[in-house]
Amino acid sequence: MSSxxxxxxxxxxxxxxxxxxLDFWRDRGTAMVLDWLPQELAWRLGWMLLAGLYLVxxxxxxxxxxx
Amino acid sequence: MDPLISFSIALCAYVVLVxxxxxxxxRRAGSSSEEYFLAGRGLGTLVxxxxxxxxxxxxxxxxxxxGQAYHDGLGVFSINAPIIALxxxxxxxxxxxxxxxxARELGAMTPAELYxxxxxxxxxxxxxxxxxxxxxxxxxxxxxxxxxxTLTVVTEGRVPEWIGGAAVLVxxxxxxxxxxxxATAWTNVVQGAIFLGFMVAAFFxxxxxxxxxxxxxxxxxAVRDHDTGLLGVKExxxxxxxxxxxxxxxxxxxxxxxPHMLVRLMAADSDRTLKNICRLYPVALISLWxxxxxxxxxxxxxxxxxxxxxxxxxxxxxxxxxxxxALSALGFLAVLAAVMSTLDAQILTLGxxxxxxxxxxxxxxxxxxxxxxxxxxxxxVAVFVLWRVGGQSIFSLASVSFSGxxxxxxxxxxxxxxxxxxxxxxxxxILGANAVYFLALESxxxxxxxxxxxxxGFLPVMWxxxxxxxxxxxxxxxxxxxGESGAAxxxx
Numbered sequence: 001m002s003s004x005x006x007x008x009x010x011x012x013x014x015x016x017x018x019x020x021x022l023d024f025w026r027d028r029g030t031a032m033v034l035d036w037l038p039q040e041l042a043w044r045l046g047w048m049l050l051a052g053l054y055l056v057x058x059x060x061x062x063x064x065x066x067x
Numbered sequence: 068m069d070p071l072i073s074f075s076i077a078l079c080a081y082v083v084l085v086x087x088x089x090x091x092x093x094r095r096a097g098s099s100s101e102e103y104f105l106a107g108r109g110l111g112t113l114v115x116x117x118x119x120x121x122x123x124x125x126x127x128x129x130x131x132x133x134g135q136a137y138h139d140g141l142g143v144f145s146i147n148a149p150i151i152a153l154x155x156x157x158x159x160x161x162x163x164x165x166x167x168x169x170a171r172e173l174g175a176m177t178p179a180e181l182y183x184x185x186x187x188x189x190x191x192x193x194x195x196x197x198x199x200x201x202x203x204x205x206x207x208x209x210x211x212x213x214x215x216x217t218l219t220v221v222t223e224g225r226v227p228e229w230i231g232g233a234a235v236l237v238x239x240x241x242x243x244x245x246x247x248x249x250a251t252a253w254t255n256v257v258q259g260a261i262f263l264g265f266m267v268a269a270f271f272x273x274x275x276x277x278x279x280x281x282x283x284x285x286x287x288x289a290v291r292d293h294d295t296g297l298l299g300v301k302e303x304x305x306x307x308x309x310x311x312x313x314x315x316x317x318x319x320x321x322x323x324x325x326p327h328m329l330v331r332l333m334a335a336d337s338d339r340t341l342k343n344i345c346r347l348y349p350v351a352l353i354s355l356w357x358x359x360x361x362x363x364x365x366x367x368x369x370x371x372x373x374x375x376x377x378x379x380x381x382x383x384x385x386x387x388x389x390x391x392x393a394l395s396a397l398g399f400l401a402v403l404a405a406v407m408s409t410l411d412a413q414i415l416t417l418g419x420x421x422x423x424x425x426x427x428x429x430x431x432x433x434x435x436x437x438x439x440x441x442x443x444x445x446x447x448v449a450v451f452v453l454w455r456v457g458g459q460s461i462f463s464l465a466s467v468s469f470s471g472x473x474x475x476x477x478x479x480x481x482x483x484x485x486x487x488x489x490x491x492x493x494x495x496x497i498l499g500a501n502a503v504y505f506l507a508l509e510s511x512x513x514x515x516x517x518x519x520x521x522x523x524g525f526l527p528v529m530w531x532x533x534x535x536x537x538x539x540x541x542x543x544x545x546x547x548x549x550g551e552s553g554a555a556x557x558x559x
Contacts, residue, residue: 014157017153018315021149021153021315022308022311022312022315024308028145028299028300029299030291030295030296030298030299032298035284035287035288036283036287037287038141038287038298038299039298040141040142040145040298040299040300041141041144041357044141044145044148044149045353045357048148048149048152048349048352051152051153051349052152052346052349052350054153055153055156055157055345055348055349056346058157058160058345059342059345059346063160063164063338063342065337065338065339065342066168066338067168067337067338067339
């Protein structure tokens with residue numbers, strides 16, 4: 001994949017994650033998932049998982065090593 | 068065993084361990100200034116990761132965050148942890164990686180020296196040094212106070228605060244002076260392991276205690292029955308949209324602008340190492356932040372009724388309540404480890420900046436190291452004096468510092484990524500950003516108002532950052548001076 005295309009995907013990915021973090025549109029309920037995980041915490045951990053995957057991809061596809 | 072005795076034994080073991088690790092690191096190190104200030108620019112993944120993480124995570128995460136979560140619940144996690152898991156690694160790429168390469172190319176050993184050489188402007192170096200120092204010293208004072216108070220509480224007042232604070236400074240100074248960056252990085256591996264390991268273990272033990280022996284399920288049920296609001300996010304104050312957005316900007320950008328973080332990024336042996344660290348950061352943040360926040364939430368169930376800043380004691384209350392004395396000593400060591408893992412980096416970095424940015428680099432490589440050690444002592448003494456005579460204003464300034472670093476980020480970023488960016492742009496950016504930041508603080512209510520809305524609901528940090536961006540562009544285009552091109556301002 002071209003670096004220009006990767007850069008575009010990286011920007012879109014970062015902006016999408018930012019939009020999901022600024023989630024004032026979401027109902028931030030206090031229900032539990034599986035009876036032990038608060039919905040709010042589950043949402044944030046899910047977001048962090050996505051961010052982690054994004055970073056793994058970013059390091060491989062966008063970050064050019066210049067050593 | 069008497070709690071005081073078990074704590075004394077644990078404390079002695081800890082001091083012997085960190086000083087011992089510092090000594091071993093010293094024996095591995097060479098004697099050049101590059102070795103002392105930057106560990107020979109050769110830190111690999113594990114040591115650098117723990118050094119960065121240990122430096123990044125202050126005692127505030129262990130003590131202040133549970134205290135805040137006691138009142139605000141899971142919202143404290145929501146507003147902080149996710150965005151830094153993404154933001155910090157991206158700033159390592161945007162600023163840390165080119166800073167490392169350019170510092171190697173230009174022979175720079177401190178952040179201010181890097182930018183002074185990049186712009187061929189001593190003024191840029193001095194201005195950066197000034198703001199780095201203004202924002203870092205109050206930070207160090209609050210850390211020392213936190214460690215001193217912890218020692219006094221644990222020893223039931225038998226160790227006065229001033230002796231506790233002085234002892235922490237002396238121990239950090241000893242191993243920092245012995246082995247410089249390599250010693251601080253190696254000791255941070257030990258310190259990070261202590262506080263990270265303790266927090267993860269304590270989380271499960273406390274959950275079991277609060278949950279009446281039913282583990283996490285019981286604990287969460289107890290929280291829901293006590294106050295279901297603790298499992299959600301508040302809507303006012305810092306959690307309102309404009310403040311939330313400003314805070315997201317602040318907390319994700321500020322870390323790379325800590326001089327003691329940036330200098331560690333400059334000590335990486337390669338871009339590959341930095342990449343590995345970026346991949347590890349989210350996992351480590353989850354491991355620390357989930358326990359830190361949940362300890363406060365569980366504490367609200369175990370010790371209801373604390374008001375205001377009283378909740379900052381919730382960490383030690385939970386440790387004392389749910390852990391046997393021998394293990395509770397580890398809890399206080401965890402706080403101490405978090406304090407010292409940041410403090411050593413700050414002493415080393417400010418000492419090296421005094422040595423190389425204010426005085427000119429010495430012709431004799433060992434001369435720089437000697438000066439760095441001497442200035443480390445000067446910094447430690449200054450922190451101690453500020454703590455004892457500075458009064459409340461120092462602590463107000465500390466809350467300003469965290470956001471204040473963000474005002475430097477436009478210049479730090481553009482200085483590495485925009486070849487046309489010049490010294491005039493950098494100076495306009497830094498000075499303009501700080502002028503607007505302090506005006507916004509004044510509008511928000513004064514020095515203690517860094518987390519209160521200024522204009523249109525946004526926090527002062529947002530206005531300072533925007534002013535920094537505008538100042539950078541205006542200063543650059545209105546000046547006839549050309550920026551460096553090519554390798555000197557290496558692009559992405």
